[in-house]
Amino acid sequence: MKLAVAGGTGLTGAHLVDVARARGHDVVILSRRTGVELLSGAGLAGRLDGVDAVIDVTNVTTNKPDVSVSFFAGATKSLLAAERAARVPHHLALTIVRADAAPDGYYAGKLVQERLIAGGDVPWTVLRATQFHEYAALLFHRGRAGAHIAPRGRVQPVAAREVAVHLVDLAEGTPQGRALEFGGPREEDLSDMVRRYARAIGYRGPLPTVNAPGAWGHALRRGALLPGPAAVRGEQTFLEWLDALPDA
Numbered sequence: 146m147k148l149a150v151a152g153g154t155g156l157t158g159a160h161l162v163d164v165a166r167a168r169g170h171d172v173v174i175l176s177r178r179t180g181v182e183l184l185s186g187a188g189l190a191g192r193l194d195g196v197d198a199v200i201d202v203t204n205v206t207t208n209k210p211d212v213s214v215s216f217f218a219g220a221t222k223s224l225l226a227a228e229r230a231a232r233v234p235h236h237l238a239l240t241i242v243r244a245d246a247a248p249d250g251y252y253a254g255k256l257v258q259e260r261l262i263a264g265g266d267v268p269w270t271v272l273r274a275t276q277f278h279e280y281a282a283l284l285f286h287r288g289r290a291g292a293h294i295a296p297r298g299r300v301q302p303v304a305a306r307e308v309a310v311h312l313v314d315l316a317e318g319t320p321q322g323r324a325l326e327f328g329g330p331r332e333e334d335l336s337d338m339v340r341r342y343a344r345a346i347g348y349r350g351p352l353p354t355v356n357a358p359g360a361w362g363h364a365l366r367r368g369a370l371l372p373g374p375a376a377v378r379g380e381q382t383f384l385e386w387l388d389a390l391p392d393a
């Protein structure tokens with residue numbers, strides 16, 4: 146198959162490209178580093194010729210709803226328009242389990258992305274995944290030296306690599322609409338994950354456990370972001386992921 150990976154230079158995208166190529170697929174990477182600016186659509190013309198499926202794992206790092214909505218709406222509209230023009234038969238995107246259950250600026254963009262895809266005319270599959278194991282690292286490194294925090298929360302983290310494998314499986318199949326949720330093998334406490342990650346990379350400074358603010362923090366603590374019972378489960382636990390870290 147010929148697959149296009151939008152965001153193929155990112156965390157999930159790099160795994161996707163690796164998995165897809167290892168299975169013998171021809172892969173086109175769409176990102177600014179490969180000359181494609183998805184908000185304007187610049188550089189997209191001709192890139193989707195002969196593509197069987199586009200997998201969108203682009204991202205913007207923000208908590209601001211206007212920034213998130215304009216990024217995910219802009220990128221999704223550019224991709225869908227180019228797919229229609231090139232007659233691509235399958236659009237896939239990665240979003241977040243229960244993004245609609247926890248009010249959050251970033252999630253606002255993910256929900257708009259889902260609505261645009263479902264309301265468009267390119268056959269689609271949307272996979273909602275839980276937080277990655279890497280989320281613990283992201284949260285830790287967001288804090289500046291001496292200001293690191295470990296927010297409490299109930300999560301069921303999953304390996305980004307396993308999400309990528311699952312996305313390639315879905316791309317090899319027919320469009321499903323909303324796919325079953327994809328989550329990790331077991332529930333973890335987010336503050337414990339951040340703490341263990343910090344220890345694994347040798348951090349010995351202060352790391353207070355805090356309640357994340359607002360409605361999102363409350364939703365996180367009461368488990369609103371956990372996947373439902375029908376979710377497909379990955380295999381690698383957070384501790385296994387941590388053990389495999391090069392720094393650990």
Ligand SMILES: NC(=O)c1ccc[n+]([C@@H]2O[C@H](COP(=O)([O-])OP(=O)(O)OC[C@H]3O[C@@H](n4cnc5c(N)ncnc54)[C@H](OP(=O)(O)O)[C@@H]3O)[C@@H](O)[C@H]2O)c1
Pocket residue numbers: 151152153154155156157158175176177178179181182183184201202203204205239240241242255274275276277278280
């Ligand atoms: N992290 C999690 O815990 C988690 C959980 C569930 C779902 N997800 C979803 O997974 C997706 C991927 O997340 P990630 O953490 O793997 O992303 P990431 O590492 O931040 O990578 C983002 C990618 O988007 C590309 N990109 C950004 N702006 C672009 C633009 N204007 N035009 C073209 N390409 C652009 C970047 O490439 P260039 O810089 O080269 O442009 C990069 O390849 C996100 O949609 C996220 O919502 C994440």
